[in-house]
Amino acid sequence: MLKPPFDPRSIKPGEFEYLTRRKLEGGEVLVWRRKGEELSGFVLLCPHCGKESQGEAELRRRPYRVRCPSCNRSISLPRFKK
């Protein structure tokens, strides 16, 4: 399981505008945006190259996408299953 570069137990209410963990086919992604920041941070276990990496992304329109810093492929975040 991917670990975020912050301690999830120390999150204060209202600190994050967005924080999600999504399972991917063969990978996983964790995306967050702190309040007042434009860029979102992410950690990714890439389903294409299998590498774990960290990066930043500007997420404006859904479906949100992040780009793997290792293989440069674009990965869209799946919607939550209902």
Ligand SMILES: [Zn+2]
């Ligand atoms: Zn990759």
